Each structure stands twice: as structure tokens, then as C-alpha cells.
Amino acid sequence: MRLLSAPVDGMPYLPATPQQVAASVGALRALAARVTVASPTPGTRPLYVRLAHFDHGAFLSIELHGMNALPYTGQIRAAEEGGPLRSPAVAVLCDPSSATADEPFTYVLTVNDPVAVQVVAALGGLGTLLARQELVHRGHDDIASIDAEATLADARAERDLHDVIRARGWSEGADTLRERSVAAGRPLLVAYATTIFDEEQLRRRAPILRHVYNVVPEARAAVDRTAAVLSQTMESVGGGTQEIGAYVRQLLDVGASRTYLAHVARDAFVCGNGYLSFGSAPDEDLRLLLPERTRMIAPERAVVVKNGKEVVHEPVMHLRGAQQVDGRYGVSVLEPFVMVAMRRRLFEQTLALEAAVKQAGSAEEVARMGPTGDLARRVLTEDANTASRLLGGVSALSVEIPSDLYFPGHAVMQPAVDGIALSIVDGA
Amino acid sequence: MRRRRDAPPALAPLTALAWLRYRARLLRRPRFDDATLRVARIGRSAAWWCAVALMTLTGWAVRWTQKTPPTALAERESPGELVAEPATTLTPSGIRVRDKRKVRPASASPPEVASPQDATVVRAMHAVLRPWWAVLGRLLLLSERRSLPSHVAAGSLGRQVGTDALRRLVVRDRRSDAIDVEAVLALAADDQHGDWRLPVAFWMRSHLPAAARATLVTRDLAAATAQQRGRLSVLLRIAAATTDALPDADARALLGTALALARRDIDPYTYSGDVVLARALVVRLLVERPELDDQLLATIALQSGLESTPAAGPIELRLLALAVRERAPDAGAALATAGAAAQITPEQLEAHAKRADRPLRRPPTVRRLKRPRAPFARIWRIAAFVAPWLWPLAVTAGVAAASDRLGWTIRPRDVGIEETVAALALVATVNVFTVQLSAQRLPGVVARYAAQPASLHASYSAALVALALAVAPPTRTFATARTWAPVVALGVFVVTFLFALLRFQQQSDAARAAAAHVRAVLPRARAAGRRFGRLQARAAGMKDALDGVASVITSVDEVHGEWTTPLLAHRRGLLAPRRRDLRTLLTSAPFSHGMRLRLFVGLGVVVRDGAHLGALVPAVKQAVDRRTIHRAHRRLRIVSADDVEEVQRATIALIELALRLAGEGDVGTAERVCRSAVRLVDEHIAAVRAARRGGHRRELARAGVSAAGLRSEAPVAQAARRLDDDQLAPVVPALRSALLFGARAQLQPEQHGFEVGANLLGPLLDATVEGDGALAYLPFAVPQSQVSDARGFELAELLRAVGVRSVELGAAMPYARVLDELDRLAARGGNCAAVAVRTTSALAATTARIDAQLASSALPHVVRQAAHTSKPDVARRRGLWRVGAAALAAGTLSVAVRVARLAQEHGDTTALREDAYEREVVTEEAFRASLTGGYLGDRDRDALANYGRFLETLAPVLAATTAQPATPP
Numbered sequence A: 001m002r003l004l005s006a007p008v009d010g011m012p013y014l015p016a017t018p019q020q021v022a023a024s025v026g027a028l029r030a031l032a033a034r035v036t037v038a039s040p041t042p043g044t045r046p047l048y049v050r051l052a053h054f055d056h057g058a059f060l061s062i063e064l065h066g067m068n069a070l071p072y073t074g075q076i077r078a079a080e081e082g083g084p085l086r087s088p089a090v091a092v093l094c095d096p097s098s099a100t101a102d103e104p105f106t107y108v109l110t111v112n113d114p115v116a117v118q119v120v121a122a123l124g125g126l127g128t129l130l131a132r133q134e135l136v137h138r139g140h141d142d143i144a145s146i147d148a149e150a151t152l153a154d155a156r157a158e159r160d161l162h163d164v165i166r167a168r169g170w171s172e173g174a175d176t177l178r179e180r181s182v183a184a185g186r187p188l189l190v191a192y193a194t195t196i197f198d199e200e201q202l203r204r205r206a207p208i209l210r211h212v213y214n215v216v217p218e219a220r221a222a223v224d225r226t227a228a229v230l231s232q233t234m235e236s237v238g239g240g241t242q243e244i245g246a247y248v249r250q251l252l253d254v255g256a257s258r259t260y261l262a263h264v265a266r267d268a269f270v271c272g273n274g275y276l277s278f279g280s281a282p283d284e285d286l287r288l289l290l291p292e293r294t295r296m297i298a299p300e301r302a303v304v305v306k307n308g309k310e311v312v313h314e315p316v317m318h319l320r321g322a323q324q325v326d327g328r329y330g331v332s333v334l335e336p337f338v339m340v341a342m343r344r345r346l347f348e349q350t351l352a353l354e355a356a357v358k359q360a361g362s363a364e365e366v367a368r369m370g371p372t373g374d375l376a377r378r379v380l381t382e383d384a385n386t387a388s389r390l391l392g393g394v395s396a397l398s399v400e401i402p403s404d405l406y407f408p409g410h411a412v413m414q415p416a417v418d419g420i421a422l423s424i425v426d427g428a
Numbered sequence B: 001m002r003r004r005r006d007a008p009p010a011l012a013p014l015t016a017l018a019w020l021r022y023r024a025r026l027l028r029r030p031r032f033d034d035a036t037l038r039v040a041r042i043g044r045s046a047a048w049w050c051a052v053a054l055m056t057l058t059g060w061a062v063r064w065t066q067k068t069p070p071t072a073l074a075e076r077e078s079p080g081e082l083v084a085e086p087a088t089t090l091t092p093s094g095i096r097v098r099d100k101r102k103v104r105p106a107s108a109s110p111p112e113v114a115s116p117q118d119a120t121v122v123r124a125m126h127a128v129l130r131p132w133w134a135v136l137g138r139l140l141l142l143s144e145r146r147s148l149p150s151h152v153a154a155g156s157l158g159r160q161v162g163t164d165a166l167r168r169l170v171v172r173d174r175r176s177d178a179i180d181v182e183a184v185l186a187l188a189a190d191d192q193h194g195d196w197r198l199p200v201a202f203w204m205r206s207h208l209p210a211a212a213r214a215t216l217v218t219r220d221l222a223a224a225t226a227q228q229r230g231r232l233s234v235l236l237r238i239a240a241a242t243t244d245a246l247p248d249a250d251a252r253a254l255l256g257t258a259l260a261l262a263r264r265d266i267d268p269y270t271y272s273g274d275v276v277l278a279r280a281l282v283v284r285l286l287v288e289r290p291e292l293d294d295q296l297l298a299t300i301a302l303q304s305g306l307e308s309t310p311a312a313g314p315i316e317l318r319l320l321a322l323a324v325r326e327r328a329p330d331a332g333a334a335l336a337t338a339g340a341a342a343q344i345t346p347e348q349l350e351a352h353a354k355r356a357d358r359p360l361r362r363p364p365t366v367r368r369l370k371r372p373r374a375p376f377a378r379i380w381r382i383a384a385f386v387a388p389w390l391w392p393l394a395v396t397a398g399v400a401a402a403s404d405r406l407g408w409t410i411r412p413r414d415v416g417i418e419e420t421v422a423a424l425a426l427v428a429t430v431n432v433f434t435v436q437l438s439a440q441r442l443p444g445v446v447a448r449y450a451a452q453p454a455s456l457h458a459s460y461s462a463a464l465v466a467l468a469l470a471v472a473p474p475t476r477t478f479a480t481a482r483t484w485a486p487v488v489a490l491g492v493f494v495v496t497f498l499f500a501l502l503r504f505q506q507q508s509d510a511a512r513a514a515a516a517h518v519r520a521v522l523p524r525a526r527a528a529g530r531r532f533g534r535l536q537a538r539a540a541g542m543k544d545a546l547d548g549v550a551s552v553i554t555s556v557d558e559v560h561g562e563w564t565t566p567l568l569a570h571r572r573g574l575l576a577p578r579r580r581d582l583r584t585l586l587t588s589a590p591f592s593h594g595m596r597l598r599l600f601v602g603l604g605v606v607v608r609d610g611a612h613l614g615a616l617v618p619a620v621k622q623a624v625d626r627r628t629i630h631r632a633h634r635r636l637r638i639v640s641a642d643d644v645e646e647v648q649r650a651t652i653a654l655i656e657l658a659l660r661l662a663g664e665g666d667v668g669t670a671e672r673v674c675r676s677a678v679r680l681v682d683e684h685i686a687a688v689r690a691a692r693r694g695g696h697r698r699e700l701a702r703a704g705v706s707a708a709g710l711r712s713e714a715p716v717a718q719a720a721r722r723l724d725d726d727q728l729a730p731v732v733p734a735l736r737s738a739l740l741f742g743a744r745a746q747l748q749p750e751q752h753g754f755e756v757g758a759n760l761l762g763p764l765l766d767a768t769v770e771g772d773g774a775l776a777y778l779p780f781a782v783p784q785s786q787v788s789d790a791r792g793f794e795l796a797e798l799l800r801a802v803g804v805r806s807v808e809l810g811a812a813m814p815y816a817r818v819l820d821e822l823d824r825l826a827a828r829g830g831n832c833a834a835v836a837v838r839t840t841s842a843l844a845a846t847t848a849r850i851d852a853q854l855a856s857s858a859l860p861h862v863v864r865q866a867a868h869t870s871k872p873d874v875a876r877r878r879g880l881w882r883v884g885a886a887a888l889a890a891g892t893l894s895v896a897v898r899v900a901r902l903a904q905e906h907g908d909t910t911a912l913r914e915d916a917y918e919r920e921v922v923t924e925e926a927f928r929a930s931l932t933g934g935y936l937g938d939r940d941r942d943a944l945a946n947y948g949r950f951l952e953t954l955a956p957v958l959a960a961t962t963a964q965p966a967t968p969p
Helices: A018-035 A115-138 A143-168 A170-183 A199-215 A217-232 A242-254 A257-271 A335-360 A363-369 A372-390 B002-006 B016-027 B034-067 B116-143 B154-163 B165-172 B181-189 B197-207 B210-226 B229-240 B248-262 B273-288 B290-303 B315-324 B333-342 B346-355 B374-406 B417-441 B444-450 B454-471 B479-506 B510-547 B579-586 B626-635 B642-664 B667-706 B713-722 B733-746 B756-766 B774-780 B789-809 B812-826 B830-848 B852-866 B872-890 B893-905 B909-915 B919-931 B940-959
Strands: A047-055 A064-069 A072-077 A090-094 A105-110 A188-192 A273-277 A287-289 A294-298 A301-306 A309-313 A316-320 A322-324 A420-423 B080-082 B087-090 B096-099 B103-105 B552-554 B565-568 B573-575 B596-599 B612-617
Touching: A018 A047, A018 A115, A018 A170, A018 A188, A047 A115, A064 A115, A064 A335, A072 A199, A090 A199, A090 A335, A105 A115, A115 A143, A115 A170, A115 A188, A143 A170, A143 A372, A170 A188, A199 A217, A199 A257, A199 A335, A199 A420, A217 A257, A217 A335, A217 A372, A242 A257, A242 B273, A242 B315, A257 A273, A257 A287, A257 A316, A301 A316, A335 A363, A335 A372, A335 A420, B016 B667, B034 B116, B034 B154, B034 B165, B116 B154, B154 B165, B165 B181, B165 B197, B181 B197, B181 B229, B197 B229, B210 B229, B210 B248, B229 B248, B229 B273, B248 B273, B248 B290, B248 B315, B273 B290, B273 B315, B290 B315, B290 B333, B315 B333, B315 B346, B333 B346, B333 B940, B346 B893, B346 B940, B374 B454, B374 B479, B374 B510, B417 B444, B417 B454, B417 B479, B444 B510, B444 B642, B454 B479, B510 B552, B510 B579, B510 B642, B510 B667, B510 B713, B565 B626, B579 B626, B612 B626, B642 B667, B642 B733, B642 B756, B667 B713, B667 B733, B667 B756, B733 B756, B733 B774, B733 B789, B756 B774, B756 B789, B774 B789, B774 B812, B789 B812, B789 B830, B812 B830, B812 B852, B830 B852, B830 B872, B830 B919, B852 B872, B852 B893, B872 B893, B872 B909, B872 B919, B872 B940, B893 B909, B893 B940, B909 B940, B919 B940
Parallel strands: A047 A105, A047 A188, A090 A420, B552 B596
Antiparallel strands: A047 A322, A064 A105, A072 A090, A273 A287, A273 A316, A294 A301, A301 A309, B080 B103, B087 B096, B565 B612, B596 B612
16 A cells, blocks of 8 residues: 655645546556566566555545455355354455466555656555565564564665666566566566456455455444435425425435445445336335346346346446446445455454463463554554544534434445455465 | 647547537437426337237137137136136035126136146237237336336236236226226235335225225225234324325324234344334324324333333324324414423424424426527627618518509609608607607616607618608509609608607606517527626636636635736637637646646626736746747636626616616606616526526536446536526626616615515515525625615515525525624614514524425524623524424424424423413514514414414423524534
8 A cells, every 4th residue: 555645735636638648647557667577587486466556436536546355256155153253254365476477466555646747656566465475485584573663664765776766767666576576586577457357356255355345344334324414415496396306315315326326335335336126116125235146238238147047137226336437337445455454354363362372371372362462453543543644524523423424234234254364475 | 649648637628529428418318308298208108008908809619619618728827817707606505606707816726737748829819929928018018007017028028917817907007897806906915026015005095995995995904013014004004095084083093003914123224114014004093083193102102211112202102293294283282282292302302393394395387588599699689779770761662562553643743852851850869859859868778779669760761761762763564553652652651750759658658668678689688698707607617617627726816926828808708718728728738837826807707998807827937938828818707897887887777767866756658667777687687597508408418428437327417406596607797787786776865655675675585596696695785784784674674585585595604694794784773683583583483384494494593693782582492482482383383393492401391381471472473473474374363373382282392301402503
């Protein structure tokens, strides 16, 4: 994640015009070509990275210039019953070092930023990735200070890179990175893609993002606030006769149209795409379509695959969360919170383990736990700050969230995974 | 090209293609324009009648083919068939039953197997008929009738309607006594040939007798869950339309069935239409049959305290709330009783009461300009100026020509130069005297026009024509005409001069002079308004565009200590830079290298000569050269504001005249002069508004054609939002002056019975919308520090007028400012505090009749202000009572409940209930309400007493522990 203070004082969230998008795409393509190692040494394991763009519509902080998106192949680790703690079945994301050419590690940049900012952010992101890989490769004895070491490595990488960029320009910075990756034995293979996630990847990620919404309260509050603004502020103003006004109000209130709107907004922000089907009798047929089962086949027309059968819905309102440069589908604005949710689960488990050991374990076991509890508490505090900083203006919205914003039983999003974990390739 | 490429996206010019599309959009009429709707309606009607003709032809053809073999033309996919003759059946008991149905359900027996030859013929006929069905179906779809099925292709619809008499009957929405209801219901259940639910429901509601519907509903909905989806949908719909025809027992049974369905949770990702329709049916039953409340209350009471009850309360309570707002007013009795039965908290009850709120905000009434459009208005204005000068000449020429043509033998007396000069001198002398006389009594601007009626111009013209003819040498030709022409001109002079004298006499009255003045200046005032409105719209668009440009910063005032070069206005006028000017400036070399423009003055605002417009902020390594300063000055264009300031001067003159007359005791004339002033301002700002809206439409069209990139819909939505015209625009100078003078007059000692509020401020407020800025300006026109305590009541009334207009327009910000000002007034204590509480509560009570949310926002102010009075408890209690009673009378139950919560919080409920039975107190409050906007409605005493009873009913709910106080911190 790249949370930089705005490089230009008072820089607004600029619209992503075609010229801006074209310039951004061209710049990042050139950067990807420059930083990529043309012929990696045989025997080394390359780092597959994909650069992409998104426009989050200022839902997230305008200081967010780039974010990581870890690949997910649909792998689910079964629940573990043994031990002091029970672990539910979790979705396993791929570590950057285990990314492949087909499922690369993706670094997403905000397309609305000035091109120069994007280039610096992209180089900084790659530099941080490389520094982290070097840190993991080097190994470390003191697990309790791993967070401080990581922060230090990030800061050092960023400072070094900025020095080079300031002195000799971004192309020299890219060259430096390329050479550093070769020296570290992790040659960079960077490509640019206009699509962050295709249809299949979006389908796979939806349960993960629902889990993020369910477990990260900051993100959940922001989404709920936005959904409340979008749905509850709709008001009917009477014209014509009182009878017409009464009919419209009944249509909205009895049919729970506002609640459906809140749901579709939540789907859009959380899963990337929300679909509201009106059907042929809108006062009766209004319903949502599950994002992972829906495919748009024409404007306002979608196909839902259920039990192997395809059902066409029309008319359908398609609402997108963050937008991709190319592709008809949106991506979730909660992508930056995936890592937060994963770390939070991990360190909350650590704290629970520590509590269990302190309560029932032997002195030796308590000693073996060491200061990991302190580490967990530090990371959780840091993550809470990061989660708040990631949000844009929506976090400041003064909106009362009604208790019946969503339908009864749907306050928590389903189907969702029970947890997120990271797969680390042995020897990485 | 370089400039186009480098320009900030918000200021980028349109491409040639986009420009053409933009012009085309401007030519297109608005979507909901009357003419567009009329043309569309005619088109739909024509398509329908063509389809009817085709359906009739098809019906004849089908009957003919059914009489003629081969008979297998009609497809057996249809559930009904048309029969010509009634069939007779003999029952086992010997009764003969004649089946008179024209349409009967399809036979259960398997269809006869057609021979291969017949099948070939059928296929051939279908191939032949396919285009026919397609045309018929297309025509039907074009007609957009509600009796048409949805999700069906044109060819399929045509074939279904063509081959099936039953479907044809439904589509044509025609009645038939001999139709089988089951067959019609079967259409709704058929989901293979489009969706027929709505057409069938419409048909049954329109053509099935209420008794038959009641029987059907009672019989079939008893086992609602066993019904097929489409059939259940239709049954629930017709049940909702039959609630008033059901016997009591059947209605109760139906309510039970519908409630069982309605209680189901809605899964938003699956079809839940049956639940929604069942809820609509419950609401309809409760609206039409209030006697069923007891059954509902019993079910609510049974659920109270159960863990399975939703957090928001039982669904029955929600449905009752929705029904209550459609019923005749019951002073909140039903909802309060149900709330007590459900044992819910006050917060939950308030949430339900919000659903029961009856008031529905309506679009405000604002004067619209119904005058000729700009080019015609200009022609009319020029014609009105030129005509008095031309028509004497035309009459003279016409009469002279006639005399020559007809050969008049009578020779008139010759007119010499002396006579004509004397005439000219006479009219000039009279003119000078009248001007002097007018100037002594009237303000200069008014006097100028009062002394210049059109007839005087005609007199001048006639005298000049006569003089010219007298001076001109004689000619041989047109001798008769030359003889008559001076005489006629002199005659015209005499007539017009007499008219002018009469006009002078009339305009010695100040009111007439003012009216004449307004008549004379109105065309120019409208033109000035149109120009100002266009500039305002352009300024709003530019402001939005500049918000996205990093090199332009707007700030309220100069940033001291900043390394800047100031930019000063070189003349007085309106700051109105053009898009291309700013584009040119911002793409120039200094700005490309980091220079920024800081603006201190809003676009579209009148600036004085030498005013500080903004500053150039250079980058660290930049110096600001003279060329850049000169360029910036040139690009920040200032246009003349003389025309709008002329209207402003005229307005000030008229209002001063009215106030002077009122001060002299001539209240009647003052009121008439005031009316003229209001008319002038009204027409002027109506023109401003019309032009501003036109400008906003143009900006929307421009945003539409230039939309591209990601989230391209955002700028379009932003431009469309401006069409609401509720964003503050620079205040029109004439309106600002009128409000200022009006406010000052209102807050000065009394003007001998002259009501400034009723005569000036009220009409002006009624003529404005939020975007005009009057609501934002008026509360601060006269600072409170300049208003004495003795004028507290007048100030409060002024603020109340602004508040009421804000509510009518749904303007939350001005409303909040009014309440804040009333708080400040109350903080003075003494009589001012009492006046403030009374005014705020009266305002909140009036608001409760229109907008529940705004009314609720005023309640904490009532409580706060009451604390400044000498008897805080009484003031607070009375204030809350006013609002609660008005809310209850208007059906705004959420406000009534909120007031009850506040009363409970402050321990006022007991005293308030006692007050409601005190005759003197009720009479006093009712009288006060009738003087202040009649917020208690026609039955004011009942409303006040009802609120006491409402509190009694609500007592169990209010006694429950409240999770959060009703007063926000």
C-alpha cells in the first residue's frame, strides 16, 4: 500500500479522462518494460508482477496511490480442530513469491493521480516488494521485532529509490530496481494489464471480500454509511394528485425499494459489482442477483447461472464499485483491506493463544510464547490506524445508519469464507 | 493543438464532432415537454388502432378457417379456444346445462393427430403468416398498453393474440360475461409465452364484478401457499382491489392468510414477490377496513417480548404504520395503541411513526416567465420605442396619400412655419414643466419616465413632421397631398398632445407614475435579467470545472505573507471570464511550469473598480513578468453590469417612494407603489431564473457530449443536479436591495399601518427559489446588533417568514440559519426570549405540516430557547405542545412522537396533559395558531386536546427505558 502525502498541495481527485488514462497506461507500460529482466538467470525464481489501474471514485483516501492485490486460486484450507485453538476453513491467498505468470502478484495504481505520481508510486511499490523479499530470504532470529524490521526495510528501500529518482530520473530508478532484483536472485518480470481481475477472478474473490466486510468494522461502517446515503435519502416529492403521491410512496415502502438499493450498493462496494433486477412487474419482481453468478450480456440484461441453468434477467441495474480501465465489471473498493483482515485474524488468534497458554500452559510454554503477544498488539493497533487512513471522505459522512438498512438476517454478508491465510512457498 | 492537448480536462474545448452533437442536443426539446408527450401519445394511439384493426381481421380469418377444413390452423399451445355455438350437456339428474361461454378452456383430451398433409399445410400457413404476426406484435408493443404482456417477442405476441381469442380479449381489455375465469387465471400461470400476470390482473380488476372477485379470493387464497406463482400473484393483486367488498369474516380470514405470508423474511437474492404483494394486501386491508385493527393488535400483542421478533419491531406494526398514513386522520390513536401493545421502545415507535408520516412535500410554486423568447422580446422592445415616433408620420403620409388619390377638392388653410414652431415650443415647454413638477414629488428615476409618456413622443414626432413639411419647398406633383399633410400632422399633434396632457394629469399620482415607470423599464429589466442569468449559469459551470483544476485555487480572502502578485479589477462590473480565456491562460508557459492562480472573488459577482480579484502565485523558481500579469488581467474578463444596476436603482427608488408615502400616512398609495416595485423585481428575477436554467441545460448538454473516460457519468450527474436550481448563485442586485430596504423598514418604528412584510418581503420571498439567494441573505440583511429589543417581535416575524419559505422550498440550510438567529434572539432574554420561543414553536408547527425532518430539527431549539425565558417550564411545555398538536393534526406522527419523548425527558407530560383540558389555555393557543399561519388546521381546539389524549395512550411506551435521549447533544 502506498499512502503518501499529496505531492501537490491541494491536489484534487481528478477525473480520469481518456487522455489521462492513455497517458497513465503508456507510462506504466514503459516502466514495466524498463524494469523487467529480459533474460533471467536459469535457476532463479522470478517475481511475477502485474501493474494495473483503478478508479475508486474517492471512496478510498486520495492519499492512496497504490495497493497490493494478492492472487487467489480458489484454494481453501480445511478447518483444523486440534490444538488449543480451532481454526476454521480459510481461503489461502498466494504470497508474492509464489505468484506465477498466470496468477501474478498485482500492484494497482490510482489512475486519477498525475502520471509522475503514478510512476513514483509504482517504483516505490516494486522496491518495497523487493525489500520484503530480501528480508524474508535473509531470515531473522527475533520474531518479536519483525514489524519494526519490515518498516525499516520499507523506509530504506523507499529512501534509496527516491534518491535515485530525484538525482537521475525514473528510468534510472527502474534500472536500479532491475539490477537489484537480479542481484537478490528474484528477477522482476513486470507486465501491465488494463484489467485487474477478469470475470473468473472476480467470482473467486467475492467470498473473500464479503469476509473482509464482515470482520473489518472500519470498512463495514464506511460501506454501510455510503449505502445509507445512496438508499435512504431518496425522497418522493408530490406532483399531480395526492393519490399518485400515495401510490408512489406505497410502492417504495411496501416493496422495500430502499432496502434493495442499500443491498445493491453494498454488493457493488464489497464485491465490485451489484446487480438489481427489476423484472417485468417491478413492484413484485425486484431482486438482487448474486455477483459471482451473474454475467452481463448486454446493457441492462444479465444472465444468472444457477444449477447449471442460465436465466436471463431484464432490466437489470448494474452498479460498479471501483472501476477498471478495461472491462465491463468493477472491482471491490475493499481490496486494500484484504491484508488488514488477514493480519487481524492471524494476530487475534495469536492473542487468544497467548491467553490460553497463560491460563493453562506450563511456565516453559509461556516462556516459549515470548513477546509475540506484544507484537500482535502492536500490529493490531497499527492495522486499525491503517484501516482508518485508507478510507476517504466516506469515513467523515455524518449519517445515521438505520437498524433496518438491510433485510433481517442479511446484516452479515454471505456466502463468505471464514478466514484468510497466506500461502508461503517453502524456501522463499 | 498543443493547447487543446495540454488544457485541464475540465476546460478542454469540444471536438468538432462533440460540438455538432452539443448543438443537436440544444435543438432537441426536453424529454417531458408537452409537445413531445403529445406526439408520442398520438403515435402510440395510432399503433394501437392499427393493431386493433389487424386483430379484428385476424379474428374473422381464424373463425373462417375454423369453419373451413383443414381446421388445425390454431396452435394448441393456447389454453382457451373460441366457440361459436353454446353447448348443451345433460347431467345424470336430468338437468340440461347450456354452456354459453364464448371462450372455453382447452380440452383435456389429447389433440387429434393431424395427417402429414395437414401438417404441411399448417407449416406453410405459419410461414405465410409469420410477417403478419410480426407486424401485429410490433404494433402492439409500440402502443405500450398496460394490457400487454412483457418479456415477449413481437412475433410471438402477434401469434398468441392472433390465434387465441382469450389473449386477444385480455389485450384489448374488453369485457365478456361468458368468459371462464379459470382460463384467464391460467394465462397468468403460463410462463412459457411471456409474462401475463399484470395484464390478467388489470383485466380481472376492470371487468370482473366485485362479488365474483370476492368469491374467487375467498376460495383460492385460503390455500395461498399451494398456488402457482403467477396465479398467486394475480390473486393477491385482485384481493387488494377487492378488500372493500369482502364480508367481515372473509376479510378477517384474508388478513390472517396475508399476514402469514407477509411475516416471511425477504431474501433479496430470490423471488420474494409473494411476500411483498401480501404486505401490500395487508396494508390495503388495514386502510380500507380499520375495524380489522383489533385482529392485528392481537397478533402484535402475542409477539411482544418474543426473541424471534425483529429488532425493529414486528412487521405488523410496520404495515399498520404504512396504512395509517392513508387513512382518515385518527390523531395517532391506532399507532400509539399498537405501540403500547407491542411493548416497544420510544425509539422504535418513532421509527415506525416516520413511516406513518402523512405530509408529502410538493414542488414549490414559483413564478415562471411567460414572455416572448429573447429574439422576439428584443424586437418587441425596439418596436415599442420606435412606434410613437413613427405612427404620426405614417398617419400623416396615409391621409395625404388618400387625399391625393381621391382628389379632395377642399383646400385646407396653409400651415406656416410659425404655427409649427409654436407647436414644438409648446410641447417642449409643457415637457420641461412636467419634468420639474415630477422631480419635485417623485424620485429622479421614476420622474424621468413619468414625464415621458409615449403620447408625448408622438406629439414631438407630429410637431417635427409638421415643421418639416412647412419648411420643405412646394412641389408640382402631389400638390393636394402637400396641402393636406401639414394640416394632418398638426391635427395629429393636437390629439397626441391632449393625450399627453391627460397622461400627465393621471401620472401626478405617485402610484400611477410608479406603474408607468415599471411598464417602461420592464422590457429592459427582463433583458438585463436574461443576461445576468446566463452569466450566473456560466459561472456555476466554470466553478465546478475549476474545482478540478489544480492550478486554480479559490479562497475567501488574501493569504497574507504569500509570495504573490495581486490582480486588481480595472473597471466596475461582473467578473465573468470565458472558458476559452481561462484555458488560454492556464495553458500558457508560466502555468505549465507551476504558477497558480488564486481567486478571491466568486465568478458572476459584481466587483468594484480596483477590487482585489485574485493573485498569481509563482512556483519557487518563477518570477511573475509584466506580460503574464497583463495576460491574466485580460483573461479575467469583467463585463458591464450597468443594466442590472439600472434595475437596482429603479427598485430602490420605488421602495424609497413607498416608504416615504407610508411615513406621510398615505398607506394606500404606498402599497400600490410597493406592488409596482415587487412586479419589477419579480419579472427581473424570473428572467434571471429562466436564463439561468437555460444555461444549466446547456451546461448539461455540454457535459453529456464531452463525457468520456472512467466514471464519465459523474460530471453529467453533477450538471444535471444543477437543474434543481438550489445551489446558491450570486444574488441579483435589485433583489438584494429590495430585501435590504424591506428588512430595514420592517425593523424600524411602525410605518403608520403599512405592513412591509405583507407588501414587500412576503411577495418577494414567494417569487424566489433557494438558488436566488434571498433566503440566505435576508436573515443577515440587518445585523441583530442593530435591532433593538423593542423590535424583537418584528425580527422574529421576519425570520419566521424566511423559515416558512425555506420549508416550502425544502431548503435545509436557510432553515437552520433562521433557527440559529432565533437562538441568538432568545439569548437576549426577557421579552425577546419569549417571542423567540413562540416564533420557533410556531415555525416548527407549520413545518410539521410540510416536512417532518425539518420540524424535528427545530425541536431542540425550542427547548434551548425556553431556558432563557423567565418561566422556562411553561415556555418549553407550551412550545412543545404547539408543535405536537400541529403534527398530530397534520398526520406527522414522527414529530408528535419526538415531542412526546422530549416532554417525557423534561418531565412535562403530566402538566401538558392537564393543559390540554384547560379551556382558557386551549382557547389562547388556538387563537394564537389562527393568527400564525393556522398550523393547527380547521379544528384547532380539537387538535390541542387530542395531543393530551395521545400522550395518555403513549404513556406505557414513554415509560419504557430509553436507550438514547430525544435531544441530540
